[in-house]
Amino acid sequence: MTQPVSPPRGSTGKVPPMGELPAWRTLGARADVRTLSLLGVLVALIVIGGITKPDEFLDTRNLQLVLTQASVIGVVTVGMTFVITSGGIDLSVGAIVALSSVWATTVATQEYGFAGILFTAVLVGVGCGLVNGLLIAYGGMVPFIATLAMLASARGLALQITDGRTQIVSVDAILNLGERDSYVLGVPPLVLVFAVVTVIGWLILNRTTFGRRTVAVGGNAEAARLAGIDVRRQRLYLYLLSGLCCGIAAFLLIILSGSGQNTNGNLYELDAIAAAIIGGTLLSGGRGTITGSVLGVLIFTTITNIFALNNLQSDVQQIAKGAIIVAAVLVQRRTASTT
Amino acid sequence: MPAPTHVTSRRGLLLGTAAVSAGALLTGCTSNDTKDEKPASNDRPAADDKPGKHVTIGFAGPQADHGWLNAINDNAKNRAKKYADVTLEITEGSNDTAAQIGQIETLINKKVDVLVVLPADGKALTQVGLKAMRAGIPVVNLDRIFNSPQAYRCWIGGDNYGMGLSAGHYIGEQLKDKQGARVIELAGLDNLELTKQRTQGFDAALKNYPNIKKVARQAAEFTVESGQAKMSQLLQAQPKFDALWNHDDDQGVGALRAIDQAGRSDFLMVGGAGALSAFQAIEAGNSVLKATVLYPPTMAASAIDLARALGQGKGVGGLAEFEIPASLTLYSAVVDKDNVGQYMSTGFK
Numbered sequence: 001m002t003q004p005v006s007p008p009r010g011s012t013g014k015v016p017p018m019g020e021l022p023a024w025r026t027l028g029a030r031a032d033v034r035t036l037s038l039l040g041v042l043v044a045l046i047v048i049g050g051i052t053k054p055d056e057f058l059d060t061r062n063l064q065l066v067l068t069q070a071s072v073i074g075v076v077t078v079g080m081t082f083v084i085t086s087g088g089i090d091l092s093v094g095a096i097v098a099l100s101s102v103w104a105t106t107v108a109t110q111e112y113g114f115a116g117i118l119f120t121a122v123l124v125g126v127g128c129g130l131v132n133g134l135l136i137a138y139g140g141m142v143p144f145i146a147t148l149a150m151l152a153s154a155r156g157l158a159l160q161i162t163d164g165r166t167q168i169v170s171v172d173a174i175l176n177l178g179e180r181d182s183y184v185l186g187v188p189p190l191v192l193v194f195a196v197v198t199v200i201g202w203l204i205l206n207r208t209t210f211g212r213r214t215v216a217v218g219g220n221a222e223a224a225r226l227a228g229i230d231v232r233r234q235r236l237y238l239y240l241l242s243g244l245c246c247g248i249a250a251f252l253l254i255i256l257s258g259s260g261q262n263t264n265g266n267l268y269e270l271d272a273i274a275a276a277i278i279g280g281t282l283l284s285g286g287r288g289t290i291t292g293s294v295l296g297v298l299i300f301t302t303i304t305n306i307f308a309l310n311n312l313q314s315d316v317q318q319i320a321k322g323a324i325i326v327a328a329v330l331v332q333r334r335t336a337s338t339t
Numbered sequence: 340m341p342a343p344t345h346v347t348s349r350r351g352l353l354l355g356t357a358a359v360s361a362g363a364l365l366t367g368c369t370s371n372d373t374k375d376e377k378p379a380s381n382d383r384p385a386a387d388d389k390p391g392k393h394v395t396i397g398f399a400g401p402q403a404d405h406g407w408l409n410a411i412n413d414n415a416k417n418r419a420k421k422y423a424d425v426t427l428e429i430t431e432g433s434n435d436t437a438a439q440i441g442q443i444e445t446l447i448n449k450k451v452d453v454l455v456v457l458p459a460d461g462k463a464l465t466q467v468g469l470k471a472m473r474a475g476i477p478v479v480n481l482d483r484i485f486n487s488p489q490a491y492r493c494w495i496g497g498d499n500y501g502m503g504l505s506a507g508h509y510i511g512e513q514l515k516d517k518q519g520a521r522v523i524e525l526a527g528l529d530n531l532e533l534t535k536q537r538t539q540g541f542d543a544a545l546k547n548y549p550n551i552k553k554v555a556r557q558a559a560e561f562t563v564e565s566g567q568a569k570m571s572q573l574l575q576a577q578p579k580f581d582a583l584w585n586h587d588d589d590q591g592v593g594a595l596r597a598i599d600q601a602g603r604s605d606f607l608m609v610g611g612a613g614a615l616s617a618f619q620a621i622e623a624g625n626s627v628l629k630a631t632v633l634y635p636p637t638m639a640a641s642a643i644d645l646a647r648a649l650g651q652g653k654g655v656g657g658l659a660e661f662e663i664p665a666s667l668t669l670y671s672a673v674v675d676k677d678n679v680g681q682y683m684s685t686g687f688k
Binding site for chain 2: 053055056059061062065068069159163164165166168178179180253256257258259261262263264265266304305308309310311313314315
């Protein structure tokens with residue numbers, strides 16, 4: 001089912017062979033500068049952390065902590081990057097994480113043990129993504145509105161399922177995955193999942209037809225349609241993918257917190273969008289970078305960590321976080337002219 | 340516990356000046372033994388039990404989006420069921436100011452005898468409280484206080500400053516003999532007035548113990564997820580400390596999870612609110628959680644008692660006055676291994 005694709009914007013206009021367009025061709029050589037500037041921000045943060053709290057910050061346990069805390073939102077951000085690259089937006093990610101996590105931790109589900117919880121979390125995520133995708137791709141709804149509706153209804157349903165109560169997980173196989181004993185060569189299982197999702201996401205976006213179609217739809221949907229891409233089906237798959245990522249993230253969150261609560265995933269949509277945008281994905285679509293998004297997530301998580309280690313209070317944290325977002329974007333604009 | 344959008348739980352803003360009058364049970368008490376104040380969980384209602392004139396009580400609260408508010412509703416319903424002479428008209432509950440105003444106005448139009456209102460936002464609902472009072476329907480204001488004393492006949496609610504005091508004194512007594520003791524605080528949502536009051540009370544109590552220093556404070560968001568996230572950072576930041584006060588048992592589920600994951604057990608933890616899971620952990624005694632300070636949802640049952648007494652023109656049993664008090668601040672008792680059995684039935688999920 002492969003069809004020729006229109007060249008992505010900013011390329012030489014030569015249609016390359018299917019399925020092997022080098023990353024530098026889709027993203028433009030300048031993307032490397034952008035990635036480098038993000039790395040620069042991250043290194044600067046690490047230096048600040050190392051100077052202010054050398055013992056607590058530059059510590060294996062702290063590295064494990066930062067990466068673990070980045071895992072849940074990181075997986076969500078990978079899915080979000082695909083959606084934004086295609087010119088869409090998914091405001092329902094936090095609510096889907098909440099719904100998946102509470103559905104997967106009900107007493108009835110927990111009776112099926114590890115597999116039941118994993119299966120339910122992923123299935124609910126995919127189901128919500130499917131509804132989003134159908135509404136947007138075939139119902140002609142604007143992504144902003146459709147996913148806003150999903151945000152409201154998924155949160156409402158999560159509240160209805162839990163009745164506002166915290167659902168404690170009693171399946172040991174799940175709980176153990178969050179404990180130190182299950183670290184693989186010092187790497188927490190959550191971080192492994194995050195890494196795998198990142199690598200697969202990068203490969204799909206940069207090395208497959210699906211990824212190139214995503215960029216094409218975001219760059220110019222009409223041109224993509226004329227070039228023979230089934231734009232609607234592509235959009236359906238994209239929201240499905242975002243839902244799948246939310247389901248996986250919900251499962252990670254269940255492991256991490258040992259419970260399901262309707263307040264889970266609070267404001268994830270904003271964190272994920274911010275990380276993707278800082279990373280260099282265009283909000284208007286047509287350009288996306290998984291590497292950048294993941295760096296964006298790591299930057300935010302590192303900031304939170306440094307603040308907490310230095311015992312700064314949340315009001316200061318919020319102000320500084322906003323300032324750092326602005327600074328990061330400004331630095332990028334100076335170092336990389338936007339295409 | 341609530342997260343920002345559906346938050347503002349437990350707004351007990353009792354400014355000192357609002358504590359009016361004879362008969363108000365003040366709780367400046369700084370000893371942490373459980374006073375012989377009647378726990379509202381006893382089966383002896385505040386007003387006398389003898390059936391009297393029939394009273395229709397209208398009850399309006401916020402949306403029950405977390406355990407404590409669920410417990411509030413359950414307490415109100417169950418207490419009303421106890422009385423043959425009480426009919427309870429309960430609204431669905433909403434966090435939206437406009438919706439809650441509508442619900443209360445419906446109750447006013449139904450001409451209920453007494454209103455019990457736990458506003459989602461006390462300040463914003465003052466007008467509707469005034470409206471009810473003007474219409475001749477006395478209002479029992481539950482926990483989150485209205486802006487004007489004219490908007491209610493009686494206020495009953497929790498004591499956030501007192502929670503901090505109780506927690507601080509309990510920790511202080513436990514660490515009395517330890518030189519250079521270090522204490523950390525895991526607060527609730529920082530943009531709420533009640534969180535600030537809890538911290539103020541905690542700091543004020545710790546001042547009595549010169550050997551104790553509060554070395555860190557981080558704010559979570561009343562959710563399990565935020566409790567886990569913030570606590571794991573705190574544990575990394577503080578390789579050694581002796582006690583932790585966590586404002587809220589719901590976020591405490593996450594905090595305990597983080598403590599478990601870090602494999603730490605070298606300190607004692609005190610919780611807040613009085614969730615069933617906390618009581619069970621205290622009873623089991625196999626975790627760092629040794630005590631919790633109450634913010635009792637039984638206040639809703641007491642509010643029904645007060646509303647019934649209002650409707651029947653009685654005072655409170657055991658007090659000398661012919662009228663119910665103008666305000667009642669509940670005591671934030673410390674529940675630890677010694678008395679947890681007594682409180683178990685009041686624990687909320």
